[in-house]
Amino acid sequence: MNTIKPQKTGRILIIDDQPENIHVLANILQKEYEVQAATNGAKALEITYGKNPPDLILLDIVMPEMDGYEVCRRLKANKQIRDIPVIFVTVKKSVEDEEYGFNLGAVDYISKPFQPTVVRVRIRNHMNLKLKTEILEKLSLLDSLTNIPNRRSFDKELQREWKHALRSGHPLPVLMMNVDHFKHYNDNYGYGAGDECLKHITEAMNKKLRRPLDFFARYGGEEFVALLPNTDAPGTMQMAEQLRAAVAEANIPHEYSDTAPMVTISIGVATHSQETPKASLEELLMAADLALYQAKEKGRNQVQTDSPI
Template identity: 40%
Template sequence: MATIGPDLEERPSEERPHVLIVDDVSENIEVLAAALGADYEVFFAMSGDEAIEIASSFRIDLILLDIMMPDVDGYEVCRLLKLDPRLAEIPVIFVTAKTDIEDEAKGFEVGGVDYITKPIKRLRVRARVSTHLQLKASRDRLRALAHLDSIAGIANRATFDSLLERETRRAELEQVPLTLLLIGIDDFDALVDSKGHLQIQALLEHVGQGLADHVRGALDFCAHFGGHQFAMLLPQQGAETALIRAADLVDAVAQLGLKGVDPRQAVTASVGGITVDFALLDPDERIGSYELALAASQALEQAAGSGRGQLWLQRWEGAV
């Protein structure tokens, strides 16, 4: 059983589904862990606050949640989980001694997917957990396909726009930096004129995957922005990091070894970007995701107009 705390020594397996057990009674946790530990990586929490902290910090695939806990009960914990877009899709199964229909209805109302009543039966727990993990895996696959760009094979523009809007608002609220980089393939019109449709699509796939492989931070996100352009969003990253990451992306495309119009010349890319440090802005100033995307597009135009494999990065108030 994996525990979370300052004495944690083992790293959870990435192969097995991660199940979080939340109960303020250690004996109940032990019973559930014994039922699941052979097939799942088990985490546990003994309070609602600890449960939310673990779910926010680790990949959790399903939560078994006791209802009757001190301070914050299971209903409130589930409601808080569903309010966070990062955690809302985690299925929550309530584990409780309550059997009234009103209690069950309240659990479904706040976002629970199932009920397991105490005393706990091992086979029942295993069957319910297996069923809901399979359902979640199916939903995740469908969601991934809906967010996938059919040309480049990475996240699509609609997904990126939604994330950019969310991270812009988050950065404004938390008063932290945010960087947006746009990567454009150099001399793309000449490539289109000289190569067939299938070759261009293969090129975009190679570049998209090459850029996605260079995601570094836990919050970084790469997507196909459209046409020959790709986007890399760097939440909580300022201008100095932006310059390093932009240069890394230019090198990454060059090192793919893809051939341009001249077979002796590799395909290259230029990068334009914008960094906003919300802590330095006037409190009344509001910046939208559209303004950030426009500023990054203008920076990319400057970079591409300067030659092949160029960088042009700006802070919101001026040039880097």
């Protein structure tokens, strides 16, 4: 008979210099969670920075070389991993010790010797909170209609890529895309049909953006935006043209468009590069917006750029 194994709901890293202590905690937790172990701070940091970081960390304080406080300090100093909850599990149980641990950013403090049931419940609570927070964070970065990143997510990504472009000297192209005569579409086919249209357009464009660094988001309403980091000017124009064509070729009828019998988009391209440097990311966005305005002015269903090849 096939038995269904309950799914493990998270990964826990146990850090303790005494393997037998790790064993005791692992025994309590491994039914519910995937358990990782490290007997010193250096190994713990290696696991945490690695490909499969834990969702929660149980950390002993008294360890030779790097003690638990120092491990915690280093974890909390790193932006990428500082949100992993740390729980101290220790024989140090004075109020001052606890206070010190909490001040370093720990979420809880479990004194040894401990009651397995209490440990299990406290860890389950912290794990649930961590996983739910993660889900909410992911949702807060997604556009609910199209399921692609939203403007908030784009703003974060742009900040990151802007800094990277300044450091590396690589070009950073931005594409602003706007649906043509979308007000007529909504007014004539209805807002629900308008929503469906936005979903189809998203799909059509998403299929074309294949590079791992490409970032595509809904900027708001009927406006979309894409970042194509490290793409040169000819490549950017080719990509923009492909996106424009992909929407036209989706062939979504739009009898009320003054431009074409189907839904089309206009695209404005601006690039921060050695040839066309921008003083700030705001200037980069404004340049893309201006190019989009020109694409609309010149007849829509076309690409305009501030960085001609």
